[in-house]
Amino acid sequence: MTEQQPLLQVENLRVAFHSRDGVTTAVDDMSFTLMPGQVLGIVGESGSGKSVSCYSLLGLIPCPPGRIERGRALLEGRDLLSLSEHALRSVRGRRIGMIFQDPMTSLNPYMRIGEQLIEPLREHRGLSRKAARVKALAMLEEVGIQDAAERIDAYPHEFSGGMRQRVMIAMALVNEPDILIADEPTTALDVTVQAQILTLIKSLQASYGLAVIFITHDLAVASQMADELLIMEKGVVVERGTPKSVFAAQAHPYTRKLIGAIPAGAKPVPSEMDPTDNFVKVNHLRTWFYPQQGLLSPRGEPLKAVDDVSLEIARGEILGLVGESGSGKSTLGRSMIRLVDSQSGEVIIDGVDYRALPRGALKKQRRQVQMIFQDPYASLNPRMTVFDTLAEPLRVHGLASRKNLAQQVNQLMDDVGLDRRFVRKYPHEFSGGQRQRIAIARALALQPRLIVADEPVSALDVTIQAQILDLLLSLSRKHHLTMLFISHDLAVVRYICDRVAVMHRGQLVEVADTEALFAAPEHPYTQSLLASIPLAQWG
Amino acid sequence: MAESAVAQESLTPEPGSSLMRDAWRRLRKNHLAMVSLVFLLCLVLLALLTPWIAPYEYQEQNLLLGASPPSSDHWLGTDTLGRDQFTRILYGSRISLMVGFIATAVALLIGVLWGATAGYLGGRVDNAMMRFVDVLYGLPFAVFIILLTVIFGSSLLLLFLVIGAVEWLTMARIVRGQVLTVRRQEYIEAAVAMGLSSWRIIRRHVIPNAVGPIIVYTTLTIPSVILLESFLSFLGLGIQPPQSSWGSLISAGVENMELYPWLLIYPALTLSVTLFALNFLGDGLRDALDPRASKD
Numbered sequence: 066m067t068e069q070q071p072l073l074q075v076e077n078l079r080v081a082f083h084s085r086d087g088v089t090t091a092v093d094d095m096s097f098t099l100m101p102g103q104v105l106g107i108v109g110e111s112g113s114g115k116s117v118s119c120y121s122l123l124g125l126i127p128c129p130p131g132r133i134e135r136g137r138a139l140l141e142g143r144d145l146l147s148l149s150e151h152a153l154r155s156v157r158g159r160r161i162g163m164i165f166q167d168p169m170t171s172l173n174p175y176m177r178i179g180e181q182l183i184e185p186l187r188e189h190r191g192l193s194r195k196a197a198r199v200k201a202l203a204m205l206e207e208v209g210i211q212d213a214a215e216r217i218d219a220y221p222h223e224f225s226g227g228m229r230q231r232v233m234i235a236m237a238l239v240n241e242p243d244i245l246i247a248d249e250p251t252t253a254l255d256v257t258v259q260a261q262i263l264t265l266i267k268s269l270q271a272s273y274g275l276a277v278i279f280i281t282h283d284l285a286v287a288s289q290m291a292d293e294l295l296i297m298e299k300g301v302v303v304e305r306g307t308p309k310s311v312f313a314a315q316a317h318p319y320t321r322k323l324i325g326a327i328p329a330g331a332k333p334v335p336s337e338m339d340p341t342d343n344f345v346k347v348n349h350l351r352t353w354f355y356p357q358q359g360l361l362s363p364r365g366e367p368l369k370a371v372d373d374v375s376l377e378i379a380r381g382e383i384l385g386l387v388g389e390s391g392s393g394k395s396t397l398g399r400s401m402i403r404l405v406d407s408q409s410g411e412v413i414i415d416g417v418d419y420r421a422l423p424r425g426a427l428k429k430q431r432r433q434v435q436m437i438f439q440d441p442y443a444s445l446n447p448r449m450t451v452f453d454t455l456a457e458p459l460r461v462h463g464l465a466s467r468k469n470l471a472q473q474v475n476q477l478m479d480d481v482g483l484d485r486r487f488v489r490k491y492p493h494e495f496s497g498g499q500r501q502r503i504a505i506a507r508a509l510a511l512q513p514r515l516i517v518a519d520e521p522v523s524a525l526d527v528t529i530q531a532q533i534l535d536l537l538l539s540l541s542r543k544h545h546l547t548m549l550f551i552s553h554d555l556a557v558v559r560y561i562c563d564r565v566a567v568m569h570r571g572q573l574v575e576v577a578d579t580e581a582l583f584a585a586p587e588h589p590y591t592q593s594l595l596a597s598i599p600l601a602q603w604g
Numbered sequence: 605m606a607e608s609a610v611a612q613e614s615l616t617p618e619p620g621s622s623l624m625r626d627a628w629r630r631l632r633k634n635h636l637a638m639v640s641l642v643f644l645l646c647l648v649l650l651a652l653l654t655p656w657i658a659p660y661e662y663q664e665q666n667l668l669l670g671a672s673p674p675s676s677d678h679w680l681g682t683d684t685l686g687r688d689q690f691t692r693i694l695y696g697s698r699i700s701l702m703v704g705f706i707a708t709a710v711a712l713l714i715g716v717l718w719g720a721t722a723g724y725l726g727g728r729v730d731n732a733m734m735r736f737v738d739v740l741y742g743l744p745f746a747v748f749i750i751l752l753t754v755i756f757g758s759s760l761l762l763l764f765l766v767i768g769a770v771e772w773l774t775m776a777r778i779v780r781g782q783v784l785t786v787r788r789q790e791y792i793e794a795a796v797a798m799g800l801s802s803w804r805i806i807r808r809h810v811i812p813n814a815v816g817p818i819i820v821y822t823t824l825t826i827p828s829v830i831l832l833e834s835f836l837s838f839l840g841l842g843i844q845p846p847q848s849s850w851g852s853l854i855s856a857g858v859e860n861m862e863l864y865p866w867l868l869i870y871p872a873l874t875l876s877v878t879l880f881a882l883n884f885l886g887d888g889l890r891d892a893l894d895p896r897a898s899k900d
Contacts, residue, residue: 431799444790458798491895
């Protein structure tokens with residue numbers, strides 16, 4: 066019995082990016098071995114180098130500015146890092162398959178999925194069209210596409226996100242590679258779909274004896290999937306071991322920070338609220354979207370994004386609104402503050418019926434209700450300094466005189482924990498978490514009574530997410546805010562919300578106190594949501 | 605000491621449009637763009653001062669001399685009628701620059717307002733406004749111009765209007781497309797949620813973020829307008845001989861290209877260098893107006 070040979074051996078890998086402003090080391094002195102059939106989880110936040118390290122193995126980082134400065138990556142004795150582009154091509158797809166985060170942008174929208182599967186088969190193996198099609202069909206069935214014989218000639222947009230990711234997996238595995246690199250394969254997916262895809266990867270890994278490199282920011286997911294974990298921070302592997310030993314040791318402070326940042330458990334302090342005082346009342350609200358029409362074409366079937374929804378939010382309460390993508394939760398939030406026009410129903414905020422307000426009165430009233438958006442990279446005007454961004458609402462509503470404008474802006478910066486000296490900078494000079502702080506400051510500028518927060522932390526790294534959640538909690542207490550907190554992440558909702566409303570296909574299916582809902586979900590949809598939450602498995 | 609001074613300054617930022625101020629600061633660091641700007645300013649100055657500095661009169665003929673190559677008397681040579689080419693280029697720059705800048709400004713003004721309004725309001729308004737643009741696209745240009753000339757006669761003012769009326773169509777389309785993408789950004793929603801007026805949103809949030817392609821297209825429009833003028837003059841609209849413009853000098857040069865190459869080379873060179881300067885300045889402006897383009 067000889068000892069098993071490692072499949073892939075990476076030694077002292079160093080990758081740097083050279084730009085005008087100097088050299089950034091993305092990956093520094095990284096080493097690992099991957100055994101056949103092993104699942105290696107690489108965990109880190111954005112910018113930790115977790116993706117760059119794997120992309121550089123396949124020659125997929127742009128050079129320049131990127132440069133592999135040092136190291137070897139031996140795949141069966143051949144050093145991947147010194148292979149020519151031509152030789153690498155026979156490795157990519159054939160020996161190492163890859164799946165990416167966003168299954169929509171990594172499939173060609175103008176090509177039938179069958180063609181996209183057949184192409185690599187013919188390229189790498191020289192199969193005939195017919196044989197390749199048979200093989201492709203078998204692969205689609207293997208990844209759980211129902212009616213594969215019909216669906217093989219469909220286009221990517223005809224598949225849901227989860228199904229597209231299954232197609233991507235089929236594409237990655239169709240040439241029976243030895244190694245699968247999965248780069249955040251479930252990050253863009255809903256939680257119930259994520260659970261299915263993870264199960265699929267696990268079962269394929271077992272049946273093919275695949276070695277998998279699983280890149281993720283989600284420690285819980287990684288701990289479920291991986292035999293061995295690498296934890297990366299700023300390009301350096303700071304901790305490694307089995308999930309069990311990593312959790313037991315927590316030797317590096319960054320590991321402790323990551324584990325501590327996972328929102329766990331109930332809301333620390335309940336909001337100060339008066340449950341009898343309904344600050345917001347939504348009655349039978351209905352927002353339907355009609356498909357885009359030409360000048361003369363008839364109206365199509367509407368999309369019932371919000372369909373007869375009623376809810377109340379007490380003064381000072383934080384109400385969570387959860388649901389999967391497409392459930393209408395964002396549209397409900399936007400309809401409530403009239404960013405989207407609704408067809409019927411009432412939205413009464415502090416005694417004022419928003420839907421009945423004429424335009425001019427609405428503009429004045431808007432300062433009562435502000436919104437925080439998901440993507441801090443899209444929600445700030447890139448051509449306005451922080452000062453202008455924060456000063457604009459104050460100027461427009463005449464809330465500040467010329468003299469105390471700067472003072473008020475500084476006050477806002479203090480409130481959200483940003484250094485006052487940053488006011489002259491532009492949004493792109495900030496990190497994601499800092500940008501979200503700016504967006505929160507902008508929302509607070511008008512001293513609103515109600516905040517609609519649409520996935521305010523889902524674009525952020527876990528450690529930043531925890532900080533922003535605590536900031537939102539403390540600000541809502543300080544300013545007596547009422548909040549609608551929209552999220553797909555149940556753990557986050559549990560940490561911050563007093564009550565939770567569950568939305569499914571445009572309708573509210575369950576509203577309950579947070580802890581009651583988590584203890585005993587009533588609606589089957591809520592039950593399946595709760596069952597899909599990835600829980601860290603440490604042993 | 606120095607650091608606390610910096611901090612002090614930052615604590616009391618002046619209100620106002622800091623984008624413009626920052627853009628100017630960034631533009632000054634772009635040497636190529638600054639050289640181009642200075643060159644264009646000199647050109648405009650020369651054009652303004654032409655009647656006083658030109659060595660000859662633009663209509664002054666010397667039939668005995670005929671077409672002569674560059675000499676100490678006539679720096680850039682003379683044309684077939686013995687007119688001094690340097691003088692005619694100088695006088696031509698008055699017409700060409702005026703046409704280039706004013707007609708482009710007309711196109712820019714109409715195109716940006718039209719396109720931004722259509723793109724921002726969207727829906728049926730957008731549909732109606734852009735169909736109108738399509739209809740104008742469909743009009744045969746030459747017929748349109750001849751018609752106008754018949755009705756209004758030939759004048760420089762009409763020239764600006766006609767060129768502007770044609771060039772704004774493409775501008776409107778570019779701006780609309782740009783605005784459509786900007787409009788979907790969340791910061792526009794945030795601005796609506798703050799209770800800002802549509803006009804302020806268009807002015808402060810939409811147009812500054814759509815400005816890159818607008819500037820690039822503008823720098824491409826100016827030269828095409830300058831050349832368009834010679835075509836229009838040929839049709840009888842615009843300037844008439846013995847007046848000169850760069851466009852008419854170039855087309856005259858093309859006719860005599862084989863015998864008297866300097867008649868083509870110098871006007872074409874002047875136009876090309878101007879185009880380069882415009883493009884460099886345009887690129888510089890685009891980068892300067894984008895805070896993300898440079899780190900400082």
